[in-house]
Amino acid sequence: MTYEQHADQGNDLVYDVIIAGAGPVGLFLASELRLAKLSVLVLERSEDPHSPLKRLPFGMRGLWGPSIEAFYRRGLLERIAQQRRDDDKGPGQPAPGAITSSSRLRGPAGHFAGIQFDYSNIDSSRWTYRLPGPADTQFGSEMEHLERVLAAHALSMGVEIQRGHGVEGFESSNDEVLVRAGDQRFRARWLVGCDGARSTVRKQAGFEFVGTEPEFTGYSVQVEMADPSVLPLGRHYTEVGMYTQWQPGVFGIADFDGGAFHRTQPLTREHVQAVLRRVSCTDVTVEALHIASTWTDRSYQATTYRKGRVLLAGDAAHIHSPLGGQGLNLGLGDAMNLGWKLAAAVRGDAPDGLLDSYTAERHPVGARILEWTRAQVALMRPNRQSRALQAVVRDLIDTRDGATYFAERVWGVSLRYDLGEEHPLVGRSCPDFELEDGTRVGSRLRDGHGLLLDFGRQAPLQALDGLWGDHVRYVARDAKDRLGLSAVLVRPDGFVAWASDTTPHAEDVRRAAARWFGRS
Structure with a gap:
């Protein structure tokens, strides 16, 4: 109720x-x-x-x-x-x-521990069930x-x-x-x-x-320095940690102190200056502190x-x-x-x-x-072993296979739920099919209902129309590019619950839909 x-x-x-x-x-x-x-x-x-x-x-x-x-x-x-x-x-x-479409971008596409991968190295053709949109x-x-x-x-x-x-x-x-x-x-x-x-x-x-x-205390700070040119822009590793200066006076700092200073004392100008000096190994002078916060790598x-x-x-x-x-x-x-x-x-x-x-x-x-x-x-980590691993990852991420793998992980392309079905599309985000009437699957999900996409307009699937009431919309439309599929059952969150490359059996759809929408 x-x-x-x-x-x-x-x-x-x-x-x-x-x-x-x-x-x-x-x-x-x-x-x-x-x-x-x-x-x-x-x-x-x-x-x-x-x-x-x-x-x-x-x-x-x-x-x-x-x-x-x-x-x-x-x-x-x-x-x-x-x-x-x-x-x-x-x-x-x-x-x-x-x-902007990812396929039209160039330059850095993301990073792993600050090691960037490039759009030009990403082979999106390997992502079989993705469509532009x-x-x-x-x-x-x-x-x-x-x-x-x-x-x-x-x-x-x-x-x-x-x-x-x-x-x-x-x-x-x-x-x-x-x-x-x-x-x-x-x-x-x-x-x-x-x-x-x-x-x-x-x-x-x-x-x-x-x-x-945690292994470190992270700092996000915006400061005014007496001599901004003392510390260069970009990411820099030192003997005790790492700092990144994105723009003059705007820093991200990782001080490998076991997270000792996260929320344990006020973030004063003097404290931030001491941390910046220690991590950068440079005698910098912070004249004013505008914004400061801490965080850690605690993972729970x-x-x-x-x-x-x-x-x-x-x-x-x-x-x-x-x-x-x-x-x-x-x-x-x-x-x-x-x-x-x-x-x-x-x-x-x-x-x-x-x-x-x-x-x-x-x-x-x-x-x-x-x-x-x-x-x-x-x-x-500020040690020689981690620097050696960085070199290996840097070489890997600069390859086509490497950049594609990291893009899959960072962008969420590799996300797939284990829904107990063999079809490779099941458990993945539904491709944004453009249907023959000009609409797209994404726009048809706005009301929060599921979809039964029947590209071949099979009579057995038409008989299922209305079986799940308002919970599933039956869409009998062909698609501009159906990616070799004949029918797809899409959950309200846009993930595929069932799919078929061949003429579908109504009973298979019925069982899959009953599992997610509670009707037999």
């Missing part, structure tokens, strides 16, 4: 879902739930969503394949990409937010801009957002969760923690959180993303260093995967195990990202 049905019957106010945290993950998840007409309350501890760390120079985040596809499939891509469209990023490079791009967005767009979208869909009211505690039963936020109490059928690395929801629910301790992950009626997503479920820019994309993928499954659970028509498939699918993805960031730390 949804909130609207509760209200019609005169019951006390009970939200379908309460989300702790109004960052990108929480806001995007809230909108996903509203596609199913659920009542959603987002509680955010901070009263003011603005922060210098969410804006340039430190607030830029790279958005990669699965995130861009998710925004495109929900009609958000253009709004997010509006930021700074006309700014010039240099020869051949898009402005932050500019939508609006989501065939990578671009950057400031966190503040991204959150603003997602908040406006959530509000327009009817999500309730209360800022200055962070989740402080809760009690969970078999039927609902009673949430405490300051002097207020809220009831919900489900609670989702999207409240960051120090998640109150995760801690109070007793989720097991396991991983590895919840052993499960669900305990009863409490779930985790984003940094609440997994933390790691920001190396490679994977954290935001990982969290957005959690939200896209969880939204339609939790909605089905609330409606009461979810097939057995659907909600548990959230952990089954997303936990391995998170674990793989944590290993990816740990491997980068291993290359950054």
Whole structure:
């Protein structure tokens, strides 16, 4: 029963879902739930969503394949990409937010521990089930801009957002969760923690959180130096760590101290100067400190993303260093995967195990990202062994095979869920087929329903039309390039649940759809 049905019957106010945290993950998840007409309350501890760390120079985040596809499939891509469209990023490079096909770009395409790979070395022809289209791009967005767009979208869909009211505690039963936020109490059928690395929801629910301790304290600082020319721009390794100066006075620093100074003392000008001197091995003078924050490479992950009626997503479920820019994309993928499954659970028509498939699918993805960031730390260590490994990786990444492999990992091209099906497309993101009527598959997913694509318009599949009600749309259209496929069943998150290269059997589709949509 949804909130609207509760209200019609005169019951006390009970939200379908309460989300702790109004960052990108929480806001995007809230909108996903509203596609199913659920009542959603987002509680955010901070009263003011603005922060210098969410804006340039430190607030830029790279958005990669699965995130861009998710925004495109929900009609958000253009709004997010509006930021700074006309700014010039240099020869051949898009402005932050500019939508440019990856195949037309040149220059650095990403990096691994600071070792860059180039667009010109990437062989995208190996990616059999990818098609050019609006989501065939990578671009950057400031966190503040991204959150603003997602908040406006959530509000327009009817999500309730209360800022200055962070989740402080809760009690969970078999039927609902009673949430405490300051002097207020809220009831919900489900609670989702999207409240960051120090998640109150995760801690109070007793989720097991396991991983590895940090090797360094990372600093993001903006300073004024007495002589800016003393330290060159770019990335530099020293005997005790690493520093990168992106533009004069804007630094990223890794001090291999075991994470000793992360949130342990005020970030004063004197302290930042001492760290910069130690890591750069140069007697620099910092005259003024404008922005400073710390972070570490501590890597931890919840052993499960669900305990009863409490779930985790984003940094609440997994933390790691920001190396490679994977954290935001990982969290957005959690939200896209969880939204339609939790909605089905609330409606009461979810097939057995659907909600548990959230952990089954997303936990391995998170674990793989944590290993990816740990491997980068291993290359950054200030010792001769790591320098030797760097040389090997540098040679490898400069080859066509190497650059293609790293692009697959960084961009999310290699992402595939194990759905127990043999077809190589199953478990992967659905290609953005252009149909004969001019529409694309991505645009047909905006309402959050699944799709049964019948390229051959087979009579047995036409008989299935309407079998799953509003949960699956039957689309009998040929495609401009069907990639040798005859029919594809697409989940609401845009991932393929079943596919066939030959004349499909209706019973195969029926079984696959029943597994995901609960109808026989």
